[in-house]
Amino acid sequence: MKFTLSWLKEHLKTSATLAEIADAMTMAGLEIEHVENPADSLAAFTVAKVIEARPHPDADKLRVCTVDTRDGIKEIVCGAPNARSGMLAVYAPLGAYMPGADFTLDAKPRKIRGVESHGMLCSAAELGLGDDHDGIIDLAGEWPVGTPAAQALGAGDAVIDFEVTPNRPDWLGVAGVARDLAAAGAGEYVTPKVEPVKGNFPCPVAISTDWAEACPVFAGRVIRGVRNGPSPDWLQKRLKAIGLRPINALVDVTNLISHDRGRPLHVYDAAKITGAIRARRGDGAADRFEALDGREYAPDESMCVIADDARALGLGGVMGGEYSGCTDATTGVFIESAWFDPVITRATGKATGIESDARRRFERGVDPGFVLPGLELATRLILDLCGGEPSEVRVAGAIPAPPADIAFPVSEVKRLTGLNLPRAEIVNILTALGFGVSGAGDVVTVSVPSWRRDCEQKADLVEEVARIHGYDRIRAVSLPRPKGRRTPTATPGQNRARAIRRMLALRGYHEAVTWSFCETAEAALFGYTQGLALANPISSELDVMRPTPFPHLLKALQENADRGAADPRLFELGPAYMTDAPDGQISVAAGVRRVLAPRHWAGARAADLFDAKADALAALAAAGAPVDSLSVAAEARGWWHPGRSGVIRLGPKTVLAEFGELHPAVLKKLGVEGRVIGFEVYPDAIPQPKRKAETKARPALVRSAFMPVRRDFAFVVDEAVTAQDVIRAAKGAERALIADVALFDVYRGKGVVEGRKSLALEAVIQPFDKTLTDAEIDAVAKKIVAAVEKATGGTLRG
C-alpha cells in the first residue's frame, strides 16, 4: 500500500518529520517497505540569485556569474547559454553529489580557464529531474535565496510504501493509517466526518441482493447530468504518485476513496443498465461478460455476480464489466457501495486470477460501517468534479452487525505482556483507536469499531495496547531455568543421527542436503509407484516426494565430477517418503562415491562394494546397532547391481541397511558415468536400546588368565556356500571356547575343482579356567571341522 506524505497530512495533523512518521509506522506494526523521498537527493541544493552574468575573459562559451547563495556571494563559472543576470537558479555548493550526473564536485574551488569557480549552477538533468541538458534551471516564481530546491521545484512529496498485514483492511486506506499513527502519538487524527448529500429524486434503479451470504448489503444511487472527462490535476497527480493510472473523473473518484478510506466503490454508466440490479450467484456461460481487464469470464455459481435484467455487469467485489463502465460520454452514473463476503470474494479472486484493488480490500473485510458514508463521500466528490443531480440512496439488504463487545479484564495486559500499565493508559489507547470502553470494575466492556473486525477476544485487545504503548517498552526477562537436575534433551533418534553423520564425515563423506522432492521417473528407478505426487510442483523435475535421497546424491556426484572434483563422496541423512501419512516418512542415511582407477606410488586398490559395506556397518555401529548379530544376504533391491550388493538384517526381517554397487542401468538413466558404490542405512529400524538402568556402571570385565590358541583351517566348499555360512558354523561348534573366527583367504584354482572354492579361517580358542592340552585343542578343531562339513557340505582341504 502506497501513499504520499501530503495525502497522509490531510488525515493527520502533525509536525513529525518523514523519518519520524516512518519510525512511528514501524513501531505500530505498519512495516515500511520503501520510502521514496525526492527531497533526500536534493538536500544539498538551494535557490540562488544570479546578480550578474558576464562573459568569461578567456572562453567564448563560458560565463562568469556573481551569485547570491545560502553560503554568501560566490563567483561561479557556468557554460549554460541561458545564464543571465537576475535569474533564480539552483545552486550546488562545492563538494555536492550530483544525483543525475553521478559525480561529486571538488571540495576546493577549481580554476576553469583561469577563473576560480566556487560551486555550480545546475541543470534539471544534473539533479536527476529530467533530460533537459540545454541550460541551467531557470526557476519560475519568487523564491528567497536559500530555499530548498526540492520545495522550489515542487518535487518534495515523499511516497511511503508499506506492508498491509491480512488482519488490517483499514490500513488499505490512508485515513486508517492516520488513525493508528495518531493513537501512537505521531499527530492528531483530523479526518472530517462525512456529511450525507440529500437526494432530489427517488433512485430510478431497483436493487436487490439475492445471495445475502455473499452480498449482505448493496447501497446505490444515481447522479444524473454529470460531465465526465479527465479528472482535475490534483486528483491525477495524487493517483499517479501511488502508481495508479487516471481514467476519468468518475472512475478516479472511486479509486481515490478506495485508497483514502479503504472503501471500494463501483460506478456504472446508468444508461447501460437494463431494469433492476441484483447481486446473485453466477450462472456459468449465460453470464459470460468482458471485465475491465479486457478478459472474458463466465462466473459459476460459487461466484457473486452483479447483474441487471439483461446481462452480468461484473463480479461483485472483484471487478466490473467493460459494457457498463463509465466513459467520457457518460452523463448518468449509478454508484455501487456494497459489502461482499471476504471468503467468497477470495475464492472468486483465486478462481479467476483477478488481482484488483477491490478484491484486495473485500477479501480482508472492509468496514461495514462505511458502506453508506462511502457512498455519500463519492456523491460529494462527483458533484464537485462533474456536477449533476443526485437521487436518493437506495439500500438493499442489511449492513452486517458490528463486532461483538469484549469483556476485558485489564489485568490481561500484564498477564500476557508483563507490562504493568495504569488502567487509564489502557483506556486511552483503546479509545484513541476507536474502541469504546465502559464499566468501572476489573473487567471492562470494550466495544469494537466496525472497521476492526479482526478484534474478537481479549488477546486482540492486549495486542492493541502493547502495540501502541510500544513493544520496545516491554522489559526483557530471561526465562527462569527449570528447577532441579538438568537432563539431556536429545532423543535417542537425534543422538543416533549425530553419531551417523559424524562417522560418515570421518570416513570421508561430505554431508549434503538435497531436495525432498525429485522427478517421478527418477523416483520410479528406486521403486516408487504412486501416492506421493505433488499437485503443484515447482518444476516437473521436482514433482514427487522422494523414496530415497539417491537420485539427487547420484546426480550431485556426477555434477561434482563434471566440475573436476577428483573423488567426491557425498552422504545425506534426511527424509524418504513411503506414504503421505505422518508415519510414512522415514529417516535414511545414504552415501555414494565413485569407483576410480587406483593411483598411488606405493600401489593401491580401487574402492569396491566392501568399502560400501564397511561404511554401512560403521554407520550402524555408530548408531548403536548390534553389529555382531547382523546377517548379510545378496538380496538388495532392483536398483543395486544384482551380483555386487547386499542387505544387512537384524533377525530374519528387520532391514538395517543396503549396500553395494548401484545398478549400471540406473546410473545410466540418471546420467551418471562409471561405477558408483553406495549404501543406505535406516536408523529408525535399529531397535531402541533397553531402557537405561538406574546405574551407568558397567558389568565387571571378565578376562581370561590363559593364552588364546589360534588354529587355521581351509575348507573347500561349493561356490554357492557363503563365507557367512562357514564362519557361523565354525563359531557355533563350541561356543564356550571359540572366541572368534576370522576369514583370511578365498582361493579358487589349482588344487580346487571347478565350481568350488577354498575358504581359509583362523579360529581363536580362548580357555577361561585352565590351559588346554593338545588333545583338548584337537578336539575343538575336530568339532569345527565337523560343524562346517555338516552345515555346508565342505571338506577340510588336505
Added chain:
Amino acid sequence: MSGTEDIRALEAELSAAIAAAADEAALEAVRVEALGKKGRVSLLMRGLGAMSPEERQTMGPALNGLKDRLNAALAERKQALEQAALSAALAAERADVTLPPRPEAMGSIHPVTQVMEELAVIFSDMGFTVAEGPDIEDDFHNFTALNFPPGHPARDTQDTFFMQPRADGSQMVLRTHTSPVQIRTMMSVKPPIRIIVPGRVYRCDWDQTHTPMFHQVEGLVIDRAAHMGHLKGVLMDFIAAFFETDEVRVRFRPHYFPFTEPSAEMDVGYSRDGETLKIGAGDSWLEILGCGMVHPNVIRNCGLDPDVYQGFAWGMGVDRLAMLKYGAPDLRDFFANDVRWLAHYGFSPLLQANLATGLS
C-alpha cells in the same frame, strides 16, 4: 718351554684373529678355534691336570685370564659387527620421506546440521527439548489448528505445496512452517512445554533468496506464566549465545501472524564490515524472526484452556542463521552440494557444539 710366553703369543695371535674377523661367521670360527671343545685354549686348560702343582699355580690363572679376555674381546667384536651390520641395513632402507602417504579422505558436516546442533545446545541449556514432526502434513495441523481457517487470506502468503488429492478427496500439504509440531506437541504433552523444532519446510517459491525447500526452527513455551517479556528475554539470550556477542541490540515490531496474538517481528542490529555482517550492534536493522504469544484459539484448538495456559512461540530460518553467522552469501549454495562449498563452509566431524568447548 716357558708356558706363560706361549700363552702371550697365543693371545696375541687370537686377538688379532678376533679383530680381523669380518663378519659374525668368521668371528664364530675364531671362537671355536680358541674356546671350542677342541679349541686351542680349551686344550691347554685340559692339560692343567697333568701339570705339577707349581706349574698349575702359574698356568691356571694365566689360562683363565686368557679365556676371560678372549670372551670379552669376542663379545666386543660381535657387538661391533652387529652395529655395523645394522648400520649397513638401515643405510640401505632409506626412503624419500617427502613422498605422500596413502590418501585418506575427510568429510564434513553441513552448515545446516551444525547450526541445528548449536540451537539444540543453546536451548537445551534453557530447558528446551528438540521435537520433530512429519514433512507431509494435513490441513488441520498446518493451517486450521494454527488459526488459519479455510478461506483465510493469510493462507495465500504461504505459497503452499499441495499433494495430489487422496482417493477420499482429502489433500495433504508439505508443511509450510515447523509450527504444526506446536500442535502435535500441545495435543500430546501436558504443560509446562519448552521445545524447539528444527526441520525442513516447503514453499512454492524459487529465486535468488528463496528455495522451494529450506529449514526453520520453531520455539514454543507453554506454562502458566510465560509472557512477552520472557519471549524477548529468551530471544535476546539466544542471539547473544548464537552470535557469540555481548552486545545485543534488538527491536520488536508489531506484526501479524494468525497463530500468535500479540505478534511481533524481531530485528537485530548489525554493522557491515566489508562483505561480512557483524550481528548484535550497529545502526542497521535486519529482520530475523517472527514471534508472539500463542493465540488463544490455537491453545483452545489443542484442548487447553487459554485462561490457564499461556506462552509464546517463534520461528526463524536456519539457513539464514547459518548465512549470517558463517558468511555464506547465497542460499542456493546450501542445496547445490558442490564439494568445494561443503568443504569450505562445512564443519569438522570432530567439532561438537557444546557449552564446554564452544559452539564452533
